[in-house]
Amino acid sequence: MRISKNKKRENRFRRIFSFFLCMMLAAGLCHISACKTGNDPAAGREQAGKQEEEGRGPEGQTGLESLPGGIAGRLPVIEEFHFPVEMETVHVRIPGMEGERFLLYLSDLHLILESDQIDEKELENIRARMAWSSYEGMTAADSWKSWVNYLNAMQGDCEGVLFGADMIDFASKANVDCLREGLEELKLPWLYVRADHDLAPSYLYGVFEPDSLEYQNTISPYEEVMTMEFPEFLISGWNNSTAQLSETGLARMKELFALGKPVILLTHVPIKPLQDESLAEKSREIWGGRELIWGEGCNNAPNETTKEFLNMIYAEDTPVCEILCGHLHFTWDGQVTEKVHQHVFGPAFERKLGVIWISGPSEKNDEKIRSNVVDKTK
Numbered sequence: 001m002r003i004s005k006n007k008k009r010e011n012r013f014r015r016i017f018s019f020f021l022c023m024m025l026a027a028g029l030c031h032i033s034a035c036k037t038g039n040d041p042a043a044g045r046e047q048a049g050k051q052e053e054e055g056r057g058p059e060g061q062t063g064l065e066s067l068p069g070g071i072a073g074r075l076p077v078i079e080e081f082h083f084p085v086e087m088e089t090v091h092v093r094i095p096g097m098e099g100e101r102f103l104l105y106l107s108d109l110h111l112i113l114e115s116d117q118i119d120e121k122e123l124e125n126i127r128a129r130m131a132w133s134s135y136e137g138m139t140a141a142d143s144w145k146s147w148v149n150y151l152n153a154m155q156g157d158c159e160g161v162l163f164g165a166d167m168i169d170f171a172s173k174a175n176v177d178c179l180r181e182g183l184e185e186l187k188l189p190w191l192y193v194r195a196d197h198d199l200a201p202s203y204l205y206g207v208f209e210p211d212s213l214e215y216q217n218t219i220s221p222y223e224e225v226m227t228m229e230f231p232e233f234l235i236s237g238w239n240n241s242t243a244q245l246s247e248t249g250l251a252r253m254k255e256l257f258a259l260g261k262p263v264i265l266l267t268h269v270p271i272k273p274l275q276d277e278s279l280a281e282k283s284r285e286i287w288g289g290r291e292l293i294w295g296e297g298c299n300n301a302p303n304e305t306t307k308e309f310l311n312m313i314y315a316e317d318t319p320v321c322e323i324l325c326g327h328l329h330f331t332w333d334g335q336v337t338e339k340v341h342q343h344v345f346g347p348a349f350e351r352k353l354g355v356i357w358i359s360g361p362s363e364k365n366d367e368k369i370r371s372n373v374v375d376k377t378k
């Protein structure tokens with residue numbers, strides 16, 4: 001019984017990484033390498049062009065580096081998939097956990113559709129934003145359909161998909177409907193935390209925040225804190241983390257933290273690392289001097305309630321072991337404290353997909369980690 005269970009696990013592991021590797025190879029063959037800088041499409045195109053000339057992906061990564069060691073030698077099949085994406089893998093170690101689980105992460109798609117809700121004066125601006133969140137001429141709204149097919153191909157290999165916000169660029173009915181239709185087609189369980197872009201009726205005529213919230217509620221009911229629970233750990237989602245955490249949200253987080261399970265925190269806005277300035281520095285560099293992260297002295301400066309929550313993350317006895325986030329439109333990976341790791345994922349409009357590999361710490365797993373860790377901050 002034990003042997004067949006292990007065998008099953010091994011086969012599952014092989015299948016999932018074979019699939020990922022196929023995607024990477026397809027990306028490599030197509031020489032897809034676009035990297036945008038902040039909100040500046042021109043800078044992105046220039047950088048993408050340079051990288052293409054040099055035959056490498058964004059930040060020098062091909063994607064193969066992030067796969068567990070030895071997997072490249074065990075490539076069984078190469079499948080054609082006409083939607084190359086770039087994987088960012090994160091390994092989360094849960095003490096005492098047997099076996100492994102995989103989750104996917106996607107954020108910052110910034111899906112935009114034109115509609116009659118858009119204020120005429122904003123139309124030109126909207127079209128520029130549509131071009132900005134397009135990839136190789138495909139709008140984010142069109143790519144969303146392909147994303148759903150792509151994610152569905154992982155059914156059976158992954159436990160679910162975490163959507164880390166900014167999935168739409170503004171909360172019009174058309175944008176929310178398009179997102180919801182895709183989610184209705186998704187065959188994996190999912191959790192979607194929102195942020196300002198998902199909730200704000202920016203650029204719209206006669207649409208206000210309660211209307212936008214009503215649209216969002218057709219996807220899933222809005223709650224302060226959203227969760228996805230597994231026997232070994234808990235995903236705790238800070239909904240609308242571009243705003244301060246409310247008293248209700250804090251109370252809910254306290255309840256969840258008291259359950260005694262390791263917590264993976266899903267938030268749109270990253271948390272300021274205590275000892276490492278590189279995240280704040282990179283944010284200033286990309287975002288015109290702004291530190292778009294939660295922390296003292298940052299653009300997201302916490303009020304007393306949010307500060308209390310941040311201290312729950314910084315505490316030595318925190319149950320948080322991993323923070324998964326987006327928002328900055330660049331990749332960063334490092335420690336928030338000695339105990340808490342954080343990965344900032346690149347945006348889905350650049351075809352970045354997070355792969356979260358969750359397992360118990362073991363010599364075998366540590367060996368895999370040593371061979372696949374990519375320090376993207378260098």
Ligand SMILES: [Fe+2]
Pocket residue numbers: 108110166327328329
């Ligand atoms: Fe974003």
